[in-house]
Amino acid sequence: MSSDAKPTDLSAARIHETVQQLLASGVLPTIVQAGHPVLRQFAAPFNGQISDAELGQLIDLMRRVMHKAPGVGLAAPQLGIPLQLAVLEDQFDVDPGVAAARGREPLPFFAMLNPSYEPLGTATVAFYEGCLSLNGLQAAVMRPEQVRLNFTAPDGSPQQREFRGWQARIVQHETDHLHGILYLDRAELRSISNNAEYSARWAQPDITLARKELGFLPGD
Template sequence: MNHAAPQTALTAEQIRETVDRILSAGELPPIVQAGHPALRQRAAAFDGQLPAEQLSRLIALMRQVMHEAPGVGLAAPQLGIPLQIAVMEDQFDVDQEAAALRHRSPLEFLAVLNPTYTAQGSGLASFYEGCLSLNGLQAVVARPEKVLLEYETPEGAAVQQEFTGWQARIVQHETDHLNGILYLDRAQLRSLSNNAEYAAHWAEPGISRAREGLGFDDGPAGISVC
């Protein structure tokens, strides 16, 4: 039976205190791992809980953590902060064949508040996906190939923007984090591999070898428990 993720119980004051503690620590915060409550709760909508200067510092810190990991996205709950804030950036130089198959192109730095996405059309793409909060694991996830993302900028502007290919995968993954959803909730669990086994057996631009060898289909798995 599916379950809706509970809303965070932290008050605006408690969220500010959490952010203050992280910003004043003088070091990069750890990325919390599966099992941390912030990853399984719906984050609070951003409505001014942080002043502009503090919000700017938090976004800069999140970008630094994302780069250090390294990754292409990071949501505030991954730092234990239950606020609907995420950052994304994909400047990785990848194999041309893989980039073409995955429709992966550079994504300029983007900071989003209160994002929601809507699939555009019925096309799905299935690829291996990982997460900085599930270290060492990957699984195949079928996601819409094209989405419309609605979000607010840190300056308060409302934006609607379409994303396709790998960029669409990134914005869906990060937006899911803000709603207590991990990629494993949407994954074909028979495809689950640790990084070493993936590299040894299934590393290729697509998933055909893994699909045959591990015995899964590449359709949407839905959400099991969130």
């Protein structure tokens, strides 16, 4: 799915002002929820709208918000900033059986600017996902199992990295945020569950039971 999201109409000066206000507030901001237009805009590519010092402060703030939530990724639009910046980190203690089934390995913290990804190979896999901007819901999403990520590091250097398994899922989810795409756009709609039903019924290592009982991805 390519994004047909409308580019943000916020000027570089307005983005700078928004970041300054956020950094000066002295509190952890709340995470923007689905329905806010910023989540449906193609965020502005980073090209120096804020200083290196402000960028470092914003990355630190986003990391703290992500940890508090808690989550494994956070994109700048989720704080109301239409800028192509996201932070990612997965250090959660996960049951070894679940981790093996999902290809979930720890992901050291990193921040990415202006990311894009492409599938490597044709293998795809579906698992349940949630989102900090869609409180209370989970849904199964089919995604490429392995991707190549191109992005700019905070120091301005171009980077290319390959990810597979759960790390690839996180990378795709956060990059999508910056292009105005939410995970529900890619989800199997019959799989949608609230958190209580997901925890009670579908929080197995894979989606075999859920797909059978809820009737999605039949015959695959």
